[in-house]
Amino acid sequence: MINDIESVLIPEEKIRARIKEMAKQIENDYKGKTITVICILRGASVFFCDLVREINLDVRFEFMSVSSYGAGTTSSGEVRIVKDINTPLNGKDVLIVEDIIDSGSTLSFLKKILEQRGPASIKVCTLLDKPSRRKVDFKGDYVGFEIEDKFVVGCGLDYAEKYRNLRDVCILKPEVYTK
Numbered sequence: 001m002i003n004d005i006e007s008v009l010i011p012e013e014k015i016r017a018r019i020k021e022m023a024k025q026i027e028n029d030y031k032g033k034t035i036t037v038i039c040i041l042r043g044a045s046v047f048f049c050d051l052v053r054e055i056n057l058d059v060r061f062e063f064m065s066v067s068s069y070g071a072g073t074t075s076s077g078e079v080r081i082v083k084d085i086n087t088p089l090n091g092k093d094v095l096i097v098e099d100i101i102d103s104g105s106t107l108s109f110l111k112k113i114l115e116q117r118g119p120a121s122i123k124v125c126t127l128l129d130k131p132s133r134r135k136v137d138f139k140g141d142y143v144g145f146e147i148e149d150k151f152v153v154g155c156g157l158d159y160a161e162k163y164r165n166l167r168d169v170c171i172l173k174p175e176v177y178t179k
């Protein structure tokens with residue numbers, strides 16, 4: 001796996017430190033509240049586990065799966081719910097946790113769908129953001145790192161389901177995804 005990596009973009013220690021900062025900010029913003037944190041499978045799983053353990057508040061876990069990419073590297077713009085949550089969201093403070101905002105299609109679709117369920121509030125937390133790739137106007141409320149348009153894997157992010165377990169956010173060698 002390591003032979004497929006061009007370089008480390010964000011090392012594990014930097015990710016850990018940033019997650020702690022984000023968690024503190026979330027704690028301050030949601031003081032005294034219960035947060036329903038929705039992890040968007042599968043990419044967000046690693047970030048989600050690290051983030052929730054740093055948040056010293058009453059946090060409830062939910063998991064959803066939406067698909068936008070298939071096995072390729074570019075978004076089709078098509079989004080569908082593969083796995084929904086069973087819990088009603090009315091009156092709840094909802095925090096959607098994602099690994100990356102790319103075109104913005106996934107989160108813009110998801111946020112609209114979840115807003116219709118009557119939450120008290122709904123915000124988005126993402127580890128990575130690639131603003132230069134936006135096709136749909138969308139802004140995350142908590143953003144770990146803004147990155148340039150490089151193909152990144154690790155810390156939950158995959159290429160064809162591989163590399164999710166790498167500890168750092170890494171740049172994949174172009175020959176890996178162009179062959």
Ligand code: PRP
Nearest residue numbers: 041042043068069075102103104105106
């Ligand atoms: C990735 C990522 C986001 C979405 C972002 O998911 O986790 O959900 O793409 O792209 P967008 O802003 O262009 O919509 P993917 O569909 O690859 O599934 P995964 O989380 O299982 O890797």
